[in-house]
Amino acid sequence: MYHLKLVWRQILRQKSYLVINTIGLAIALAASILIYTYLMKEWQTDAFHEKRDHIYRITTQSTGYSYWDSEVCSPLGELAKAEIPDVLDYTRIITARELKLRWEDSDHYQGGITCGYADRQLFSMFTFPLISGELRESMQPGWAVISETVARRYFKDENPVGKLLYLENLYTSGKESSFYIAGIMKDFPVRSSIQADVILDFSVIEEMFRYSAGNTIRTFLLLTDHADIHKTEEQLQEIEYREAEYVRERGKEFRLQPLREMYLHSDHIQNYDIPFAQGSGTFNLILSGIVLLILILAFCNYLIMKLAQAHKNAERFAIQKYFGISNRSMLSQILLEIGIYLLGALILTIVLVVILYPYFIQIISPLRPFPFYLTFPEIMGFLAIFLVFIGSVGGVTYGYVTRKMNISGIKSTMTSSRSFWEFKHILLIAQLTIFCALLFFSIVFVKQISFLQDKPLGYNNHNTITFGWPNPLEVISLKEELSGYPDILSTSNGALLPIGNWAHWDIHLADQPEKVIQTFSLLCDENYLDTYQIKLVEGRDAKSKVTTTEIYSVKPVDVVEIVVNQAFVRKLGLSHPIGTLLENNHSKLQIVGVVQDFHFRSLHEPIQPAMLGSDLPGVLFSVIVRYREGKRNEVIEHLKQIHEARHPEKVFYYRDFPYSELYEKEITLGQLIYIFTGIALLIGGMGVLAFSIFITESKTKEIALRKVNGASEKQIMICLNRIFVEQVAIACLIGIPCSYLLCRIWLQDFAYKIKVDSWITISVVCLSLLFITLITIWQVRRASRKNPIDAIKTE
Numbered sequence: 179m180y181h182l183k184l185v186w187r188q189i190l191r192q193k194s195y196l197v198i199n200t201i202g203l204a205i206a207l208a209a210s211i212l213i214y215t216y217l218m219k220e221w222q223t224d225a226f227h228e229k230r231d232h233i234y235r236i237t238t239q240s241t242g243y244s245y246w247d248s249e250v251c252s253p254l255g256e257l258a259k260a261e262i263p264d265v266l267d268y269t270r271i272i273t274a275r276e277l278k279l280r281w282e283d284s285d286h287y288q289g290g291i292t293c294g295y296a297d298r299q300l301f302s303m304f305t306f307p308l309i310s311g312e313l314r315e316s317m318q319p320g321w322a323v324i325s326e327t328v329a330r331r332y333f334k335d336e337n338p339v340g341k342l343l344y345l346e347n348l349y350t351s352g353k354e355s356s357f358y359i360a361g362i363m364k365d366f367p368v369r370s371s372i373q374a375d376v377i378l379d380f381s382v383i384e385e386m387f388r389y390s391a392g393n394t395i396r397t398f399l400l401l402t403d404h405a406d407i408h409k410t411e412e413q414l415q416e417i418e419y420r421e422a423e424y425v426r427e428r429g430k431e432f433r434l435q436p437l438r439e440m441y442l443h444s445d446h447i448q449n450y451d452i453p454f455a456q457g458s459g460t461f462n463l464i465l466s467g468i469v470l471l472i473l474i475l476a477f478c479n480y481l482i483m484k485l486a487q488a489h490k491n492a493e494r495f496a497i498q499k500y501f502g503i504s505n506r507s508m509l510s511q512i513l514l515e516i517g518i519y520l521l522g523a524l525i526l527t528i529v530l531v532v533i534l535y536p537y538f539i540q541i542i543s544p545l546r547p548f549p550f551y552l553t554f555p556e557i558m559g560f561l562a563i564f565l566v567f568i569g570s571v572g573g574v575t576y577g578y579v580t581r582k583m584n585i586s587g588i589k590s591t592m593t594s595s596r597s598f599w600e601f602k603h604i605l606l607i608a609q610l611t612i613f614c615a616l617l618f619f620s621i622v623f624v625k626q627i628s629f630l631q632d633k634p635l636g637y638n639n640h641n642t643i644t645f646g647w648p649n650p651l652e653v654i655s656l657k658e659e660l661s662g663y664p665d666i667l668s669t670s671n672g673a674l675l676p677i678g679n680w681a682h683w684d685i686h687l688a689d690q691p692e693k694v695i696q697t698f699s700l701l702c703d704e705n706y707l708d709t710y711q712i713k714l715v716e717g718r719d720a721k722s723k724v725t726t727t728e729i730y731s732v733k734p735v736d737v738v739e740i741v742v743n744q745a746f747v748r749k750l751g752l753s754h755p756i757g758t759l760l761e762n763n764h765s766k767l768q769i770v771g772v773v774q775d776f777h778f779r780s781l782h783e784p785i786q787p788a789m790l791g792s793d794l795p796g797v798l799f800s801v802i803v804r805y806r807e808g809k810r811n812e813v814i815e816h817l818k819q820i821h822e823a824r825h826p827e828k829v830f831y832y833r834d835f836p837y838s839e840l841y842e843k844e845i846t847l848g849q850l851i852y853i854f855t856g857i858a859l860l861i862g863g864m865g866v867l868a869f870s871i872f873i874t875e876s877k878t879k880e881i882a883l884r885k886v887n888g889a890s891e892k893q894i895m896i897c898l899n900r901i902f903v904e905q906v907a908i909a910c911l912i913g914i915p916c917s918y919l920l921c922r923i924w925l926q927d928f929a930y931k932i933k934v935d936s937w938i939t940i941s942v943v944c945l946s947l948l949f950i951t952l953i954t955i956w957q958v959r960r961a962s963r964k965n966p967i968d969a970i971k972t973e
Contacts, residue, residue: 202864204526206476212538213469220457223369223441227305234434236397241429245448249394252387262413264405269299274374282342294374311339311361322357323377329362368548371441371454478605479865610909613862615917616855618942622921636776638711644674645832665809670709670802672702688759695749697787701796717756717771722792738793741771746787784929870954902950
């Protein structure tokens with residue numbers, strides 16, 4: 179109790195240090211907890227599945243392609259279970275999307291419900307428990323399992339098991355399918371990459387995914403404990419080669435991806451369907467680095483102030499030591515004081531986390547927000563870090579005080595030692611180095627993102643909207659109807675730019691089969707170039723030769739007319755491309771036009787060869803509309819009315835230019851860097867302020883003597899500011915080169931990037947000096963204007 183009174187009295191005498199310590203530490207801890215919560219969610223996604231170490235996803239790669247995909251025809255799973263001893267079970271999954279459905283006692287379609295298809299084995303392989311009902315092997319086809327939330331929302335206290343639900347089946351357009359509710363499942367955990375409100379029986383649409391149908395699906399396998407992964411991959415390949423000739427022709431390679439790696443290590447996989455939730459190991463690594471920098475910053479800041487306080491309290495400790503206080507009692511006082519500071523900081527941290535968490539989630543995970551959640555071991559892990567922090571600060575402070583003690587008197591204890599100054603300068607330089615590095619990276623980041631936004635893409639996607647249409651047979655009449663609306667300038671049937679599901683084809687000259695290039699294939703109609711304002715530099719637009727209203731995946735056309743980009747012409751080395759005949763595995767093609775190169779992918783990638791045409795393989799479901807400037811809302815409302823009138827049972831989806839999707843991680847990272855640069859500015863500023871207070875207080879006598887000997891106020895301010903300028907210079911020499919190297923590594927991911935100019939370095943140095951000057955000048959000026967007589971008398 180005596181120690182508590184003594185420490186509390188000492189804290190109240192140093193209110194400025196109390197405020198700076200508490201606020202700076204609370205901000206750092208709040209930021210760290212927020213990121214720690216996100217990282218735990220990312221790292222533990224799918225870790226709750228009891229059989230996670232034995233579940234694998236089938237992935238494939240075609241010869242000559244750089245990317246992998248995770249879609250295979252549906253029979254592969256059942257054939258693998260029947261023929262491969264190491265395969266215990268399988269399940270096929272179509273990722274959930276929002277569909278409209280209705281219950282048997284209602285004619286009203288409900289929206290906002292995500293529905294996916296899967297085999298019943300989903301619930302035995304994965305840890306998705308049923309809380310009501312059951313799924314048996316002998317069950318009739320057409321079952322459905324709804325989530326606990328859906329059951330509670332629409333059925334209240336009534337048991338929905340056995341009731342019917344209806345929806346227009348995604349794979350039987352125009353026909354309503356019925357499913358009977360066989361069970362209620364717990365809501366899928368937030369930490370699951372598979373998400374759905376309703377799971378529907380895959381067997382209802384299974385025929386659509388047979389080898390002859392051309393559709394593919396994601397398949398998961400459950401393997402035995404000692405399965406030979408490499409041998410199983412070879413056996414899967416043998417099955418596919420035997421069952422599907424086109425798979426053998428494309429030379430597909432098979433790899434089994436462990437479930438535990440699926441969420442964070444799938445950047446190499448591209449799919450044509452809606453993907454599972456996916457994280458980024460690189461992004462999480464960067465966030466971990468940010469957390470580490472913030473904690474180092476807070477540690478340096480807090481330690482600087484504790485050492486400054488310990489230096490001021492050295493006389494008290496020396497006197498106590500002289501009168502016989504033990505080292506243990508002295509350590510108790512130091513730890514008690516640190517504990518009081520940290521308790522106040524912890525309370526403020528909790529308040530900040532509660533207030534800031536909703537805003538943090540909107541920044542870091544706007545599409546998939548999740549509640550604040552940490553398991554008990556995760557909380558203990560963070561508390562362990564917190565205790566290490568307390569112990570480190572207490573140990574350093576105790577070591578400093580005991581080393582400084584001199585039992586023969588207090589004179590030497592009250593004198594500053596060189597080692598103290600050097601150590602404190604090192605801590606301050608570490609703080610300023612982090613600030614300079616973050617500032618440099620922030621400027622480069624802003625420039626690169628601005629460059630991406632402002633770079634001409636080769637087409638104009640502003641004032642355009644893309645939306646899906648359920649029935650491709652209605653697209654021609656829909657375009658005619660839309661063309662009569664005064665605010666719609668043009669319409670087209672084609673893929674969304676700059677991203678979309680682009681197919682790859684191997685193309686070769688008709689008379690030179692050995693001259694093969696890999697090209698992107700874009701299925702679009704003859705209005706596509708006009709709608710996106712893509713410049714045609716030679717020839718004409720490609721026309722469709724299909725005269726019937728039937729829907730074909732491969733069109734019944736002898737020679738397909740295509741338009742190619744300039745990269746295509748350069749790759750094949752064509753001097754006169756118009757009229758050139760080409761071939762691929764599906765059909766013969768003829769070049770009728772050449773368009774200017776345009777960025778149909780993100781600026782991470784260089785422009786690749788591309789061909790465009792309406793008779794290329796595939797079916798178009800999307801419509802692009804170019805509208806009059808300022809008429810976006812009116813056009814969207816008009817489109818909604820048409821969609822509701824023709825397809826009330828379907829959800830209306832539309833998309834603008836998806837810039838945020840192209841550079842989602844970069845934008846999120848940029849926002850976080852801006853925020854944490856501000857935090858570094860704030861914490862570092864508090865450290866510099868505390869250090870300037872200590873400097874001016876410890877040099878009171880020196881300043882007074884200089885003034886008595888004729889030094890002007892300006893000379894005294896220059897003398898004191900020189901200390902901080904030296905720290906900034908050293909920090910810039912360390913921080914800027916390190917940040918430059920990180921920027922170079924980050925920019926390597928972009929095919930088109932800015933040049934890191936020397937003016938950025940100059941700006942960082944100038945801003946750092948301005949930052950330090952603004953913080954210290956008022957404290958230094960106040961010290962230089964004191965009456966020297968009062969200062970000497972006090973000393």
